[in-house]
Amino acid sequence: MAYVAIADRQQELHDPQSFLTKYVWSQDHKVIAIQYALTAFAVGIVAVILSNMMRLQLAWPNEFAFIDPQTYYQSITMHGMIMVIYLLTALFLGGFGNYLIPLMCGARDMVFPFMNMLSYWVYLLSVVILMSSFLVPGGPTGAGWTLYPPQALLEGTPGSNWGIILMLVSLVFFIVAFTMGGLNYVTTVLQARCRGMTLMRLPLSVWGIFMATVIGLLVFPALLVSGIMMTFDKLFATSFFMPALISMGESADYSGGSPILFQHLFWFFGHPEVYIVALPAFGVVSDIISTHSRKNIFGYRMMVWAIVLIGGLSLIVWAHHMYVSGMNPYFGFFFATTTLLIAVPTAIKVYNWVLTLWRGNIRLNVPMLFAIGFIFTFTHGGLTGLFLGNVATDATLTDTYFVVAHFHMVMGVAPLLVVMASIYHWYPKVTGRMLNEKLGKLHFWVTFLGTYSIYLPMHYLGFLGIPRRYYAYGETDFIPNSAVDVNISITIATLIVSTIQLVFLFNLAYSYFRGKKAGPNPWEATTLEWQTPDTPPQHGNWGPELPTVYRWAFDYSVPGAVNDYIPQNQPSDETTGDAHETSDTGGGHQ
């Protein structure tokens, strides 16, 4: 019996009726996406406040009584963990993934909407657990976002009782939520595309989010397992990660565990995590750059394979975070090699973005500005990565501010710029209104220049040898006065950058009510989400008929076509005014 593809089968749609089922217990991927995004933003604000507290302390030590060493370490930990996991991962996959995958693939929804809804609620639960650690005795854990044992579990580290347990439990819930969502994203991309939508016609956003989800499904298990083992070490006094040691003058009840094992498990997750954040950003930014330079993305196939290759390689580079942990030098050699290999596909991507811009008909609007900003900060962070990827140079730079500068450039600022770019880009589809352009430009320039004035000087601090994760430096001989001044200027920049985000939030709220009406396709983009019958798209996305796709996602400025863009769902005979045959761009790129 011939197998009927599910996309071809008849489906019934049950439109939710009441307010509750429509906006709260919603199974619609678009609503879930917005729930994810709003929650992620809410915790993100907490993380930003924490970073400002740390910066105040670093610039004016002794001035602020409410920041003691304990609070400082707790702030570092919560800031790092929230930013990486609860903000960026949740936003890119739960937020953008949910919104874009079904729309860009031409599906009505995720394949299992109920599970998708559960995913959000479990995520919310994990956030609530995490936040509750601010309220328990001892406060949240101060072990650093890497949570290294033994110190994370020992007396003397802030939050070594309640804080660390809540952190681990919250992570376990997060992983459960991610898995439920992630299985949906992967299955939807692979199994629920519309007619004509081959894998090699997918927009790069989908490719990036897809690959990020795949590596997430493969590496979150390592975090889960290390979290479980560490919880046991704490609750049942097992010794998975805990060697025999003396703590507070007494010998602790542990013996024979391996702290290095934790590091391996953690970084087997932790490094790919960087790419879980970066790959969606790569994908999204490719689509945005192509759209706003009215040119097809340069080297589409290469871009796809680069995403796949980066995802694959990211699984075998983890120990470059452990060069100084006491590893066999041959391992160091292996991991340095794989780390530098990743630079190849990454560099290809950067070249391709630049070549896409090259002689494009660039429309310098806000999303495009942020996208170009991303190319700068990402390239910049990538170059400093080369220093840290080599064992010899890393040995002197590790645990200094050079590292802080590096990872903020490459996985902090760069993905966040893409987040901004995509919000300016897709807000019109989500709400039906444009964001204010003037406020947007102000937001961009202050953010872009501001983050540079935060992180560029940090490289210099790193070269001076100033260690990271220090509450205060006191009178230290090797630290010159210039470093003190630099710290003050960094903090001032931080305060400015953080404040300008309020303008952004204002813009989001204001434009929702007062923004210019957007129409269905304000950027004249080709991808499917701009071709929905309604804006914002209704439940079920496409009305009675699923779309059919005839071409790849990048038909901009095709010679001979009437418009400078041809939507993916437009048949060839409708692209030209007359009956002449155009070269079929879609066919060439299946």
Added chain:
Amino acid sequence: MSQEGISNTAEAAAIPNDWSGVVTDWSADKQTFQMSWGKAMMWFFLLSDTFIFACFLVGYMTVRVSTTEPWPVSSEVFALHLFGQDIPLILIAIMTFILITSSGTMAMAVNFGYRRDRKKTAILMLITALFGATFVGMQAFEWTKLIVDEGVRPWSNPMGAPQFGSSFFMITGFHGAHVTAGVIYLSVVAMKVLRGHYESKGYEIVEITGLYWHFVDLVWVFIFALFYLW
């Protein structure tokens, strides 16, 4: 001239018979694998779950190597005193046998499912679930024996390295939880099969349940080899 979307079913003959054909096939429109959403998702889940168990086992092997005290001899710890002599690993051997048998009954259930023989399918699934429950029961017996008779605790034991107990309870516990979930899953699906719930949808669900069950059995083989036989 309108170009049709490429379809991967009707025109299958046109696909070249080499590696480029494989690529074309996989990247064709609508769906990459010719299977239902549920089945595909189960496969992806199992892939992810494989990594969980792999991490557990790698973690266990690492602490076993890193610990400073001697590792208890598993053939002695897991011996049963039967008929006047100690038989090493006998309980585990029986448990393994039961679990593997249950994979057989599961496979038969899948077969009858596709033949739309509701009764046989449901009965075989329930038998499978029963085997699973027996396995969990014997595991409970094994745990009790270790805890009560041998004094093994997650944090220490009289025979040597404390990591023995920690890894044992953690890994077999996690696996046992999988089996328990499987028993529940099997029973629910079996009852629905019996009620004719899948008459219109088809019986692929039996196969999906089976995928999970076979996976849990397969994982056990690794645990058996790496924990009990090493």
